[in-house]
Amino acid sequence: xxxxxxxxxxxxxxxxxxxxxxxxxxxxxxxxxxxxxxxxxxxxxxxxxxxxxxxxxxxxxxxxxxxxxxxxxxxxxxxxxxxxxxxxxxxxxxxxxxxxxxxxxxxxxxxxxxxxxxxxxxxxxxxxxxxxxxxxxxxxxxxxxxxxxxxxxxxxxxxxxxxxxxxxxxxxxxxxxxxxxxxxxxxxxxxxxxxxxxxxxxxxxxxxxxxxxxxxxxxxxxxxxxxxxxxxxxxxxxxxxxxxxxxxxxxxxxxxxxxxxxxxxxxxxxxxxxxxxxxxxxxxxxxxxxxxxxxxxxxxxxxxxxxxxxxxxxxxxxxxxxxxxxxxxxxxxxxxxxxxxxxxxxxxxxxxxxxxxxxxxxxxxxxxxxxxxxxxxxxxxxxxxxxxxxxxxxxxxxxxxxxxxxxxxxxxxxxxxxxxxxxxxxxxxxxxxxxxxxxxxxxxxxxxxxxxxxxxxxxxxxxxxxxxxxxxxxxxxxxxxxxxxxxxxxxxxxx
Amino acid sequence: xxxxxxxxxxxxxxxxxxxxxxxxxxxxxxxxxxxxxxxxxxxxxxxxxxxxxxxxxxxxxxxxxxxxxxxxxxxxxxxxxxxxxxxxxxxxxxxxxxxxxxxxxxxxxxxxxxxxxxxxxxxxxxxxxxxxxxxxxxxxxxxxxxxxxxxxxxxxxxxxxxxxxxxxxxxxxxxxxxxxxxxxxxxxxxxxxxxxxxxxxxxxxxxxxxxxxxxxxxxxxxxxxxxxxxxxxxxxxxxxxxxxxxxxxxxxxxxxxxxxxxxxxxxxxxxxxxxxxxxxxxxxxxxxxxxxxxxxxxxxxxxxxxxxxxxxxxxxxxxxxxxxxxxxxxxxxxxxxxxxxxxxxxxxxxxxxxxxxxxxxxxxxxxxxxxxxxxxxxxxxxxxxxxxxxxxxxxxxxxxxxxxxxxxxxxxxxxxxxxxxxxxxxxxxxxxxxxxxxxxxxxxxxxxxxxxxxxxxxxxxxxxxxxxxxxxxxxxxxxxxxxxxxxxx
Numbered sequence: 001x002x003x004x005x006x007x008x009x010x011x012x013x014x015x016x017x018x019x020x021x022x023x024x025x026x027x028x029x030x031x032x033x034x035x036x037x038x039x040x041x042x043x044x045x046x047x048x049x050x051x052x053x054x055x056x057x058x059x060x061x062x063x064x065x066x067x068x069x070x071x072x073x074x075x076x077x078x079x080x081x082x083x084x085x086x087x088x089x090x091x092x093x094x095x096x097x098x099x100x101x102x103x104x105x106x107x108x109x110x111x112x113x114x115x116x117x118x119x120x121x122x123x124x125x126x127x128x129x130x131x132x133x134x135x136x137x138x139x140x141x142x143x144x145x146x147x148x149x150x151x152x153x154x155x156x157x158x159x160x161x162x163x164x165x166x167x168x169x170x171x172x173x174x175x176x177x178x179x180x181x182x183x184x185x186x187x188x189x190x191x192x193x194x195x196x197x198x199x200x201x202x203x204x205x206x207x208x209x210x211x212x213x214x215x216x217x218x219x220x221x222x223x224x225x226x227x228x229x230x231x232x233x234x235x236x237x238x239x240x241x242x243x244x245x246x247x248x249x250x251x252x253x254x255x256x257x258x259x260x261x262x263x264x265x266x267x268x269x270x271x272x273x274x275x276x277x278x279x280x281x282x283x284x285x286x287x288x289x290x291x292x293x294x295x296x297x298x299x300x301x302x303x304x305x306x307x308x309x310x311x312x313x314x315x316x317x318x319x320x321x322x323x324x325x326x327x328x329x330x331x332x333x334x335x336x337x338x339x340x341x342x343x344x345x346x347x348x349x350x351x352x353x354x355x356x357x358x359x360x361x362x363x364x365x366x367x368x369x370x371x372x373x374x375x376x377x378x379x380x381x382x383x384x385x386x387x388x389x390x391x392x393x394x395x396x397x398x399x400x401x402x403x404x405x406x407x408x409x410x411x412x413x414x415x416x417x418x419x420x421x422x423x424x425x426x427x428x429x430x431x432x433x434x435x436x437x438x439x440x441x442x443x444x445x446x447x448x449x450x451x452x453x454x455x456x457x458x459x460x461x462x463x464x465x466x467x468x469x470x471x472x473x474x475x476x477x478x479x480x481x482x483x484x485x486x487x488x489x490x491x492x493x494x495x
Numbered sequence: 496x497x498x499x500x501x502x503x504x505x506x507x508x509x510x511x512x513x514x515x516x517x518x519x520x521x522x523x524x525x526x527x528x529x530x531x532x533x534x535x536x537x538x539x540x541x542x543x544x545x546x547x548x549x550x551x552x553x554x555x556x557x558x559x560x561x562x563x564x565x566x567x568x569x570x571x572x573x574x575x576x577x578x579x580x581x582x583x584x585x586x587x588x589x590x591x592x593x594x595x596x597x598x599x600x601x602x603x604x605x606x607x608x609x610x611x612x613x614x615x616x617x618x619x620x621x622x623x624x625x626x627x628x629x630x631x632x633x634x635x636x637x638x639x640x641x642x643x644x645x646x647x648x649x650x651x652x653x654x655x656x657x658x659x660x661x662x663x664x665x666x667x668x669x670x671x672x673x674x675x676x677x678x679x680x681x682x683x684x685x686x687x688x689x690x691x692x693x694x695x696x697x698x699x700x701x702x703x704x705x706x707x708x709x710x711x712x713x714x715x716x717x718x719x720x721x722x723x724x725x726x727x728x729x730x731x732x733x734x735x736x737x738x739x740x741x742x743x744x745x746x747x748x749x750x751x752x753x754x755x756x757x758x759x760x761x762x763x764x765x766x767x768x769x770x771x772x773x774x775x776x777x778x779x780x781x782x783x784x785x786x787x788x789x790x791x792x793x794x795x796x797x798x799x800x801x802x803x804x805x806x807x808x809x810x811x812x813x814x815x816x817x818x819x820x821x822x823x824x825x826x827x828x829x830x831x832x833x834x835x836x837x838x839x840x841x842x843x844x845x846x847x848x849x850x851x852x853x854x855x856x857x858x859x860x861x862x863x864x865x866x867x868x869x870x871x872x873x874x875x876x877x878x879x880x881x882x883x884x885x886x887x888x889x890x891x892x893x894x895x896x897x898x899x900x901x902x903x904x905x906x907x908x909x910x911x912x913x914x915x916x917x918x919x920x921x922x923x924x925x926x927x928x929x930x931x932x933x934x935x936x937x938x939x940x941x942x943x944x945x946x947x948x949x950x951x952x953x954x955x956x957x958x959x960x961x962x963x964x965x966x967x968x969x970x971x972x973x974x975x976x977x978x979x980x981x982x983x984x
Contacts, residue, residue, distance in 0.1 A: 080541040093540070100534060102541060199541040206783035234543050235785050318783055321573050324584020325538040329649065345577055368575070368778035377780060 002026040003162035003485070006071050006219040013060055013070045020053040020060065020070030024114050027072050031116070031163045034488055038139050038161060040154040042077050043085050044117040052114040059112050067222050069112030074167040076152050077118040078125050079210070080199035081105050084115075088201050089123040089133035089151075092326045092333045092352035102199020103234070104168060104210045104227045111226040119154030119167060123354045124323065125175055125203040127151050128426045131417050132356045139413070140183060141486040142452050146410040149179030152213070156183035159213045160453075162485055166223055167213040172203050173311050174405075174430025176211045177442035181405035181455020184444045184484065186472065187213045188220040191462050192437035193238035195224075196231030202322040204315035205236075207434040216482055217443065217472035221246040224465060240463075248470035256293030257474045263289055264299035264398030272304075272428050275408040281446030281454040282404045285475065289402070292474055299394040299401065303387045304432065310387065311431040312424055313367050313380035319357075320364025326352060359420065388436040395461045400471055403429055405442040405455035429457055439465045443472045444481040453484075497710040500738045501718075502673050502703060503614075503665035506680055507658045508690040509621070509698040510553045516620050516657035517544030517587060524696045528626070532651035536623075538582035543784050546571075550657035551788060553689035554594045554618050555798045557659060560687050560805055561613055563598025565795055571618075571785045575778040579649050580623035588660075590779045593617035594788065600663075600683065601807060602675040603825070611676050612664040618788075623654035653697075659689070665704065665715065670734035674727050677701055686806055686831045700725040703734055706751070707741045716741070717751040721758055721765055733758035737765050809834055817847035826855055833859065836876030843880025846887055853883060857897065861904050874903050882910035895919050895967055923970040925977070928961075931969065932977045935960045946982060954978065 001012065002023055012018035028046050035041060049072070056070035079102040080086050086098040101109070109115065122132040130138035130153025138153040140146040141161035148157040152169030156179035159167050169176040171189035180187025188211045195210040202208060212223035225246060230239040263286065274282075286296060328334035328348030335347030353361070367376035394401060406426055416423040433440040438461055445456035456475075460468040476482050515522055518535035535542045558565045572590035595616035601608050626648040661680065667673045681699055684690040692699050701724045706716035721737060724730040736758075741751050756765040804812075806828040813824035828834050833854060840850040858879060862872055882899055885891050891899065891914060902913045914920055922928060935957060936943055942960075946953035961974045 080539075086540070088540070096540075098541075099539065197541075198543055201540040202784075204783075233545060235545050236543075236783075317780060321575050321585050321778070321780070324575060324577065325540070325582060327577060327579070327584060329579045330537055330582065331539070341579065365778065368780055370776045370778075373778075373780070 002030070004165070005215040006068065006165050006222055007216070009071055009165060010067050010222075014065065016060075020056040020114055021050060023070065024049050024053040024072050024116065027164060028116060034161060035158075035163055037144055038141055038148075038157045038163075039136050040120055040138055040148075040158040040161070040163065041074065041117045042087060042089070042120050042135055042154070045084070045115075048083075049114055049116045052109075056112045056114055066111045066226070068108065068166075068226055071113050071166060072116045072164050073108055073113040074117050074119050074155060074158050074164045075105055075115065076121055076155050076167070076169050078121060078151075078170050078201050078203075079105050079168060080201065081115070081118060084118055086118065086201070087135070088125070089121045089135060090352065090354065090357070091134040094134065094333065096332055098199075100199065102210075103196035103231045105199060107226050107229065108168070108223070113166070113226075116164060119152070119158055121154055122151035122175075122356070124201070124319070124357050125151040125170055125172055125208075126319070126356050126360055128174070128178055128423050129411070129413075129416065130154065130157075130179065131413060132354055134354060137413055140410050140452070142184060142410070143450065145412055146450075146452060147182065147413055149182030149406075149410065151175040151179075152187075153179045153183070155213045156180055156185055156187065159183070159185045159215065160486060161488075165214065166219065168227075169211055169213055170200055170203075171209045171211055171430075171434065172207045173315060173434050174427045176209075176213065177405050177430050177433075177440060177455065177457060178426065180213060180442040181444075181457070182410040182453065184453030184455075184481075184486070185213055185215060186217055186220050186441060186443050186482065187211065188224060188441045188465070188469070189433055189439060190224060190228065190465055191238075191439045192434075193236050194228045194240075194439075194463075194465070196229070196234040196237040198231050198233040198237075202318075204318040205322060206318060207311075207315055209434065217441065217469045217476055218246070218249055220441065221249055221466075221469045221473075224469075243466065245466050245469055248466050249473045257477075258289060258471065259293030261289075261294040261400065261471060262398040263294050263296045264394050264401040265296055266301045266304065266394070266401060266403060267298055268301050268304040269403045269429070273407050274404055275448065277446075277448035278404045278406070278408060278454050281448075282402070282456055285445040285456045285479075286402065288475060288478055289471075292478060297398050299397055301387075301390045301394060301432070303383065303390050304428075306383050307387055307432045307435055308424055308428055310380045310383045310435060311427065312363070313376050314384065314435075316360040316364030317368050317377050317380075318364070320361045320368065323353075323357065323361055328352070356420070384435045387432060391432070391436050391438065391461070399460070400464070400468055401459040403457055405429060405457040409448040409450065409452040409454055433459055436462075438462050439468060441468050441472050443475065444484065445475075445479075446481060447484075498707050498738075498742050499710050499712075500668055500670075500734075501665045501706045501708060501715055502667035502669075502734060504663045504667070504673060504676060505702040505704070506661045506663075506677065507621075507700050507702075508661060508680075508684045510550050510657040510659055510689055511691055512547055512549040512553070512657055514547055514549070515655035516547050516550045516618065518655050520655065522656050524693075526652055528648065528650035528652060530652065532623070532654060536582065536651050536655045538584075544587060544782070546785060546788065547657060550618055551594065551790065552794075552798055553657075554616060554659055555790065555795060556687050556689055556802060557616055557661070557684065558595035558598065559795070559799055559802055560683060561595075561598030561600055561616075563595045563613060563616065565790055566592055566594055566596060567790055568592065569594045569617075569788045569790075571782045571788065572779045573782045576775050578622070578625075579647065580625045580651070580654070582623065582651060582654055586620060586622065587782055587785070588619035589617035594790070600676065600679055602672065602679050604672055604675060609672070611666045614662040614664050616659050616661045619658050619660055621653050621656040621658050623649055623651035626650055659684075665706075670731045670738070673703060673734050674731045677727060677730055682806065682829055687802060688831075694725050697725060701730055703730065703737075705734055705737045705741070707738055707745070717753050719751065719753065719765070720755045722755055722768065724758060729758055729760050732760070732763055733765055736763060740765065803831065806834070813837075817841075817851065819847070819851055823851055823855060827851065832862075832872065836872065836879065839876025840880035840883060843877045843884065844887075845880040845883035849883050849886065850880065853879060857900055861900075873906060874900070878903060878909055885910055885914060889921060889923060889970070890914065891919055891921050892967070892971065895921070919968060921970050922965055922968045923973060925973060928969055928973050928977050931961055931964050932974070932981055935964060936981060943982070954982070957982075
């Protein structure tokens with residue numbers, strides 16, 4: 001029961017068949033029993049979680065509950081969480097306790113969710129494998145020798161192992177969708193500006209997007225309902241009327257609920273080196289969508305191959321500036337011994353940041369430098385516009401765009417850590433949505449020859465969250481990939 | 496060989512908003528260190544800037560006042576560099592597209608009025624302060640005391656304070672012109688109410704770009720920038736020193752090196768701070784946390800409607816309407832307080848000539864004496880006008896009016912109540928004056944005799960006696976007439 005999706009747990013809580021304290025206790029016990037080999041959590045707080053669970057039970061008893069009241073959740077450690085260590089997976093913030101909470105953390109707390117812990121991640125959200133954390137790599141619950149994807153790997157692994165029914169992540173180039181795909185869960189990247197970035201420790205400000213992980217599209221919609229909304233503390237937060245992202249998910253759509261849905265299939269995906277098992281799983285999923293009434297149409301995204309290079313100019317450029325505040329002066333790590341100001345900066349940052357973070361700061365500093373700015377940063381912004389134009393043209397012919405979330409299923413730990421370019425190419429299908437700001441979801445759609453999950457990405461135009469959630473939901477009503485759980489024996493034996 | 500100096504100023508005017516430019520923290524000066532720095536100001540992880548519209552409004556006001564173009568779309572950029580009092584590791588400033596472009600300011604020079612062109616004015620945030628080898632009187636409980644000789648303290652109260660950086664074209668040709676420009680600009684930003692102009696507190700500070708060239712040469716010489724001149728006197732001294740330094744350098748066969756210099760007021764000289772080779776690469780790029788600043792026509796018109804009549808226009812009007820001299824009009828228009836007090840006095844019924852004399856005389860002197868020329872005066876223009884009306888209608892003499900003025904300044908009430916309370920109403924009753932004159936003549940036979948012997952001075956002595964006997968209240972013209980009449984019989 002406690003490993004069920006949010007929607008079922010909420011029914012149990014509402015019907016008083018289950019209390020939040022029971023649920024929270026059971027999940028914390030499950031984390032204690034199974035969590036260690038995954039290294040998904042950086043912080044857990046049983047006392048505080050149970051206090052919140054008791055408060056949630058009181059709310060449920062008082063009839064003052066939301067659909068999320070009493071449901072446990074975990075937050076990616078990139079999100080400021082008042083009173084909790086918020087490390088961003090870095091030595092730089094190893095002992096940093098957040099004095100305030102991020103907007104999405106506040107929203108989910110207001111909805112009555114019970115925070116059980118903070119999840120591990122690639123350092124400063126830079127990575128696609130969750131191996132670059134100062135606190136050690138996260139492991140894939142489907143096979144502990146494999147990565148869970150990244151950078152929100154802790155959240156994805158925790159939801160995949162059914163240690164928690166919901167978790168937050170942030171998606172800058174695929175950091176929600178890629179680990180969702182590699183870990184076999186649902187991960188939604190909303191439209192940029194729908195969820196406030198306030199309290200999200202910035203990696204690349206024009207790309208960073210908070211979003212939810214859960215077992216189902218229905219659950220993602222419930223979480224997004226609480227996470228979305230205008231925030232005057234974020235100038236890029238959009239001021240739009242509140243939207244019910246669950247509104248299309250009601251039952252009773254008939255046998256062919258996706259009639260009229262036009263699915264765009266980018267021709268360029270064929271040239272992207274997609275693994276055969278992944279291609280087969282996606283083809284099978286597309287067949288399922290056709291049987292649900294949808295039609296498919298080939299579309300062109302001619303600049304798709306430029307999205308990874310563009311991303312790896314813009315994201316490091318913004319990161320090089322965003323991470324300048326970690327200077328040892330006001331908070332965070334400071335070198336123990338130094339000789340003067342410059343030496344303090346150098347030693348502090350040399351010690352505080354890991355290799356991948358340093359690599360991106362260097363790249364970003366370079367592309368913004370005098371004499372290189374036009375050739376790199378400015379050019380990248382121009383190409384970013386071309387990529388966005390490609391998508392707008394494609395959406396004249398289709399409603400959603402589908403394809404694999406990643407070219408391959410999960411790879412082994414260490415397989416790509418010495419080859420950053422190979423690691424970056426894992427983002428080929430996900431970065432475009434960040435460059436354009438549009439929403440996209442990854443949902444499980446099969447397994448490869450190693451029994452590792454495969455993700456299907458459904459992209460939509462700006463503000464098409466309800467459409468892509470409904471599209472995902474109808475697929476999940478017709479299939480059971482999202483209900484598959486990793487065997488816990490491996491986790492138990494690895495203890 | 497004659498030389499010409501070429502000078503341009505970059506002026507940082509602190510905008511008079513109550514909150515900072517990108518956060519809600521207070522901008523008030525003089526609080527305990529770091530008590531006015533919120534999460535945004537200290538750049539905690541995850542915080543974001545939100546633009547204060549009041550700062551934009553003030554920039555628009557300035558642009559309109561100098562006849563510049565208000566860019567309908569301007570962009571905030573990040574200027575990246577490391578310094579401990581720069582919490583984010585970058586300063587948010589406008590780089591490629593500023594909020595105001597162009598415009599000009601007219602300065603008075605010996606050769607007459609001269610327009611000085613403005614390049615641009617842009618919005619940016621101030622940094623905090625580094626306090627070296629500082630004395631910290633109280634440390635938070637449980638905090639081990641720092642070795643204050645060896646540590647630098649950071650005060651972030653000023654971090655995020657809104658600044659308008661106003662850049663002039665290199666149109667100035669001497670230290671005097673630079674000071675005239677700075678003073679005119681200083682008066683203007685106070686006049687339109689966008690900056691308190693307090694130079695001691697750093698609310699208005701200038702950087703001067705100075706170069707020299709031989710007379711008749713069209714190209715510019717290599718320039719040096721002198722940073723952070725926070726008084727008109729230092730501005731004058733620093734530029735004069737720098738001009739001489741550069742001329743001597745070239746005449747001795749050397750050449751000027753482009754560099755940033757600091758003025759040392761104790762030694763009266765500029766010293767190199769950093770050379771062009773050391774110049775940092777600020778890696779400017781548009782701040783992704785802030786959408787472009789969009790200003791629509793309606794906003795500009797709303798600000799225009801609030802803009803007071805500008806000093807130059809008011810000055811012309813004073814000369815034309817009230818027959819004041821250009822110099823009087825100019826002084827009356829040197830601050831909005833004086834100009835408004837003058838107009839309020841007129842509105843209360845004061846004569847323009849009399850009011851000008853009083854505002855430029857007693858009123859300015861009192862303001863100066865109290866050093867309250869920045870804030871509100873204890874006597875409003877309207878109250879002053881009511882006092883002057885009592886001179887005009889003969890209720891009191893000009894001399895008594897000065898006594899009343901001092902009492903008003905001290906807060907004793909309005910003119911009429913002070914006149915009544917102190918019994919200062921002028922005696923214009925002929926019978927009463929006749930009576931006092933008779934008494935004075937009877938009591939001073941010696942002086943009367945001197946007068947009759949032909950000594951005119953004795954007459955003045957008698958007038959003085961009568962005025963003294965009435966405690967200055969007798970109408971002096973009537974006293975003269977009665978005395979003449981009585982002494983001629």
